Amino acid sequence: MPLKQPESMDEIVYFSNRSLGGGKGSVKVWVFKQTCLKCRKEMMGKPRDSKGKVKTRADEYVCPACGNSVEKKAYEESLTANADYTCSGCGSSGESQIPFKRRNIEGIPTLRFQCGKCSANIDVTKKMKEKKGKGPAEEGIDEDA
Ligand SMILES: [Zn+2]
Ligand SMILES: [Zn+2]
Numbered sequence: 274m275p276l277k278q279p280e281s282m283d284e285i286v287y288f289s290n291r292s293l294g295g296g297k298g299s300v301k302v303w304v305f306k307q308t309c310l311k312c313r314k315e316m317m318g319k320p321r322d323s324k325g326k327v328k329t330r331a332d333e334y335v336c337p338a339c340g341n342s343v344e345k346k347a348y349e350e351s352l353t354a355n356a357d358y359t360c361s362g363c364g365s366s367g368e369s370q371i372p373f374k375r376r377n378i379e380g381i382p383t384l385r386f387q388c389g390k391c392s393a394n395i396d397v398t399k400k401m402k403e404k405k406g407k408g409p410a411e412e413g414i415d416e417d418a
Pocket of ligand 1: 311312314315336337339341
């Protein structure tokens with residue numbers, strides 16, 4: 274069964290597209306929002322300000338239906354990160370799912386997937402906030418938007 278792909282950015286909290294091993298491989302990662310566990314009516318998202326603009330730096334997620342709020346880290350770590358990759362080591366393509374929980378690898382918060390064929394690590398490091406609002410919007414949803 275292929276993994277469910279996001280149809281719009283409204284469905285996800287994270288999206289990234291990276292090349293691996295100098296362009297020999299690639300990985301696409303996405304994380305779906307979760308439905309509010311309290312009322313199960315809406316998906317939890319970042320709160321909006323009075324003008325309706327999403328507060329991307331908020332450290333909580335809220336349910337637009339019932340107002341339930343969950344701390345950002347706790348919410349994100351309960352989500353699942355989906356990956357669609359082409360391994361730079363063996364060239365095979367596959368899909369993988371891990372908890373959306375970054376590990377500190379060589380000092381950088383990293384989502385580590387593994388190739389299902391050769392077990393090579395497929396690392397998706399957290400992008401640091403060096404460019405503000407410029408460049409490709411590949412990681413625009415959560416941290417850089
Ligand atoms: Zn709710
Ligand atoms: Zn491989």
